[in-house]
Amino acid sequence: MSNMTPKLKNLLERAETWPESDQDELAELAAEIESRHSGVYVISDREWADLQESIEQADRGEFVPDEVIAEDNKRYGI
16 A cells, blocks of 8 residues: 555544444445546445335336426426
C-alpha cells in the first residue's frame, strides 16, 4: 500500500474503528470508484437484493398506474 496518499491511508486507519455496516458502505463506494477505472461495474449486495425485489414485484403484476407515470412526466416536462 505504499502508493496510497496520506489522506487515504489516514482514512483507512480510522475506518478500522467504524462499525461493520459503515465499513461495508465505504467498500461499496470504493467499488463504484474502481468500476469507473476498470469499466466493469460490480453490483452490490444491496443493489442485487433491490433488483430481485423489483423482479418479484413485476412478476406479481405490481406496477405503478399509467396515470401516476403521466402525472410525473408532466411535472418533469416529459
